[in-house]
Amino acid sequence: MSDTLSPIDTAKFVAARKALDYVEDGMKLGLGTGSTAAWMVRLLGDMVREEGLNIIGVPTSSRTAELARQQGIRVVSLDEAKWLDLTIDGADEFDPELNLIKGGGGALLQEKIVATASDQMIVISDVSKRVETLGHFPLPVEVIPFGWQTTKALVEETLVAMDVLGQQSTLRMSGDAAYVSDEGNHIIDLHLQRIGNARQLALVLNQIPGVVENGLFIDICDKVIIGHGDGRVTVR
Ligand code: 5RP
DSSP: OGGGSOHHHHHHHHHHHHHGGGOOTTOEEEEOOSHHHHHHHHHHHHHHHHHOOOOEEEESSHHHHHHHHHTTOEEOOHHHHOSEEEEEEOOSEEOTTOOEEOOTTSOHHHHHHHHHTEEEEEEEEEGGGBOSSSOSSOEEEEEOSTTHHHHHHHHHHHHHHTTOSOOEEEEOEETTEEOOOTTSOEEEEEEOSOOSOHHHHHHHHTTSTTEEEESEEOSOOOEEEEEOTTSOEEEO
16 A cells, blocks of 8 residues: 555555554554544554454544544543553654654644553654754644733743743634634644753743643653655654
């Protein structure tokens, strides 16, 4: 199947396929969001249908929930599942310590809750997401709609106070309107270029009233499966 794909899709596909080596019958799985995670959900659906695996899936977005149901995967809420064996999700960037930026697809809040409620989180990624220092990809911050402009200003002030490079922030749009997440919130993207102290920034951002969550995943990811355009896979 990967013969007909572009190098980037080949990389995503092979990473997603490799992740299924870690799936066992009876597992409760967190199902990530994005194009790489979508490959994983489709391949997991094949496994469920062809091998009769008993898998319970907790999706991290309404998009993934729909796809998982279409694939015949049993979908339950996190509250029903309570705790998960494994979450498999994509990422926008990962660094050598396996810290991540996530939320490019706008699902960071549910993704972080689900990954944190899992024994293990495996990230599946094409090799282009590997960076030495996080921050080139805009960092998403989910904010409640009430007073979002004030929250945005406070976030910018905080970045200045922390001397984080490139303090621009933009409200994420969907066409002409502000993007609305599955939880009814907006997303502010921080264009930082380089995040020197991601751990500190993650903590400080979440102290600002109006901020619900940020896309820095610190000490959450256990393993990254990296797909390459030539079909090779490496595991970190
Ligand atoms: C969604 C995410 C995605 O995992 C991330 O954006 C990667 O997406 P893709 O696999 O399409 O490159 O965090 O909120």
